[in-house]
Amino acid sequence: MAESFALFGYKNTQCSMGDQTVLNIMSGQVDEFPLPQYDVSMMPSKFNGEMPTDGKIFSSEEIIKLAGTRYIGAYANGGLEFNIVTPPMAMEDQHGLELAQLILISADLITSKKYDQASRLLTQCRNYSSQWGSPIQRLCYYVSAALEERIERQACEELTKPLKPALNFANNFNSGYNRKEFNQVLAFYNSVLPYVKLVTLTSVQAILDTVGNSSKIHVIDLEIGNGCQWSVLMQSLALRSSSYSIKLLRITALGMDSDDLKDSGRRLHELAHSLGIPFSYRMVQIKSMEEIHEGMFNIKPGEAVAVFAPTVFHRLLYNWSLLERVIDVIKRLRPRIMVNIEVEVDSNSPYFEKRLVDVLFHSSACFDSHDVIMPDRRDPRRVKYEEIFCGRQITNTIACEGTERRVRHVKIDVWRCFFKHKGLREMSFSYQAWYQARLLLKEFPNGEGFSVEANGDALITGWKTTPVVAVSLWTCV
Numbered sequence: 001m002a003e004s005f006a007l008f009g010y011k012n013t014q015c016s017m018g019d020q021t022v023l024n025i026m027s028g029q030v031d032e033f034p035l036p037q038y039d040v041s042m043m044p045s046k047f048n049g050e051m052p053t054d055g056k057i058f059s060s061e062e063i064i065k066l067a068g069t070r071y072i073g074a075y076a077n078g079g080l081e082f083n084i085v086t087p088p089m090a091m092e093d094q095h096g097l098e099l100a101q102l103i104l105i106s107a108d109l110i111t112s113k114k115y116d117q118a119s120r121l122l123t124q125c126r127n128y129s130s131q132w133g134s135p136i137q138r139l140c141y142y143v144s145a146a147l148e149e150r151i152e153r154q155a156c157e158e159l160t161k162p163l164k165p166a167l168n169f170a171n172n173f174n175s176g177y178n179r180k181e182f183n184q185v186l187a188f189y190n191s192v193l194p195y196v197k198l199v200t201l202t203s204v205q206a207i208l209d210t211v212g213n214s215s216k217i218h219v220i221d222l223e224i225g226n227g228c229q230w231s232v233l234m235q236s237l238a239l240r241s242s243s244y245s246i247k248l249l250r251i252t253a254l255g256m257d258s259d260d261l262k263d264s265g266r267r268l269h270e271l272a273h274s275l276g277i278p279f280s281y282r283m284v285q286i287k288s289m290e291e292i293h294e295g296m297f298n299i300k301p302g303e304a305v306a307v308f309a310p311t312v313f314h315r316l317l318y319n320w321s322l323l324e325r326v327i328d329v330i331k332r333l334r335p336r337i338m339v340n341i342e343v344e345v346d347s348n349s350p351y352f353e354k355r356l357v358d359v360l361f362h363s364s365a366c367f368d369s370h371d372v373i374m375p376d377r378r379d380p381r382r383v384k385y386e387e388i389f390c391g392r393q394i395t396n397t398i399a400c401e402g403t404e405r406r407v408r409h410v411k412i413d414v415w416r417c418f419f420k421h422k423g424l425r426e427m428s429f430s431y432q433a434w435y436q437a438r439l440l441l442k443e444f445p446n447g448e449g450f451s452v453e454a455n456g457d458a459l460i461t462g463w464k465t466t467p468v469v470a471v472s473l474w475t476c477v
Contacts, residue, residue, distance in 0.1 A: 058093045060136040060364035061466065067100035068357075096136030099125055100360075103143055107356055115151050122148050131387065132377050135367035142391040143360065149399035150352065183260070185388055187226065188381045192373050194450045198440050198461050199310075199471050200229045203339045205433040206473050207306045208236055210337040214304035215247040220297055220333070221308045224253035227264030229308075231271055238275040250280045252297050258285050289316060294332050307338040313415075314342055317408035327422050331476050337427065338474045342415060344460055344467035347397045348408040355397050363394060365466035372446050412458050412470040419474050427473035428457045437461075 109118035129141035261283035272279030316323035345362040
């Protein structure tokens with residue numbers, strides 16, 4: 001596992017790649033590991049919302065880096081003694097550091113199949129972390145649950161016991177939640193996080209820049225959600241001069257829930273009618289992307305086609321041939337623009353230790369940003385959002401393997417190579433799109449920690465120095 005922690009910036013010259021010495025060092029010593037002694041009044045479940053002032057406040061990423069450095073320092077010194085001096089820290093951050101160290105040790109024990117010892121440490125981690133705690137405590141809460149899930153799945157495989165079904169993120173992302181609750185959480189998420197508004201507005205602006213002067217526009221949304229993103233497009237089209245008036249705006253919406261598709265269509269029809277825009281909406285209910293084919297989109301002559309793909313393609317990486325087939329279908333539609341939105345993290349490694357490290361860094365930035373935008377740690381909407389959209393993805397990434405691992409993110413450079421290999425050409429964002437993105441961040445409450453940068457022709461939005469979401473534009477025309 002030592003090679004996975006190269007991301008921490010710590011080089012261990014005493015160990016070669018793949019060296020398993022650390023597993024032997026740890027064998028049988030877990031019970032002697034000095035578990036943290038907590039002041040009950042400072043437990044995450046008892047946290048009163050006031051930040052302690054007995055040291056510098058560290059970001060979650062800084063805490064993860066420090067935990068990794070201390071962990072590898074112990075590895076290099078041939079034992080479990082964390083003798084690297086830590087800077088003065090607030091009590092809450094010290095707790096977070098201890099939790100992160102437990103996570104790293106537990107992961108190594110899982111790799112060495114020391115399941116009982118790992119389980120004991122993860123029980124400690126779960127007991128002293130919380131859905132309502134600091135960002136690092138919440139992150140450790142969900143990661144420890146994912147590692148416990150991995151232990152259960154690995155143990156069942158070794159004993160040839162039947163595995164319980166993994167959550168299928170391709171078909172059943174909101175399993176266990178009623179539709180109204182899920183949609184309320186999604187609407188709350190869309191309203192408060194700058195990532196969503198930024199990528200939505202810049203995506204719509206890019207579509208307008210490309211097909212906005214066409215009289216017939218056909219938008220194909222591969223995952224429409226509540227459809228609110230197209231209200232901006234409609235309002236912009238309604239403001240066009242009579243010489244460029246829209247004759248027909250068509251939206252073909254793909255989705256797996258017929259009620260959601262109907263509700264989105266109803267809202268969009270009402271808005272189009274109020275704006276006086278000729279509008280057609282067609283819902284296409286599918287069970288999976290395996291059902292997609294060219295005929296379901298009913299492309300008509302003279303239409304300017306735009307494809308919107310919000311965090312869709314990464315869920316097809318478990319089946320490379322399916323991903324290629326879906327892209328081939330889209331190419332035959334001859335879209336003038338395809339907008340691809342994906343999470344900017346590499347979590348598709350075949351080695352779960354590498355995925356764990358990537359998840360820790362990327363998720364630490366996300367949880368930190370949530371604390372700025374949603375400061376009330378006991379807000380049930382934020383807890384539910386993190387449970388659905390963060391916790392479940394962390395579990396699938398860390399605990400599952402094979403075709404059950406559907407959350408497989410890769411970075412923009414990988415997507416760029418793939419799309420070019422498939423014969424697509426990358427497009428640039430206009431000056432207007434960049435201006436809108438930067439203006440939104442400037443005007444967004446508490447948005448100073450968020451960033452928007454360029455990666456080639458792609459737009460990357462992130463939290464401070466950590467990229468979070470990438471948006472790229474493609475065409476085959």
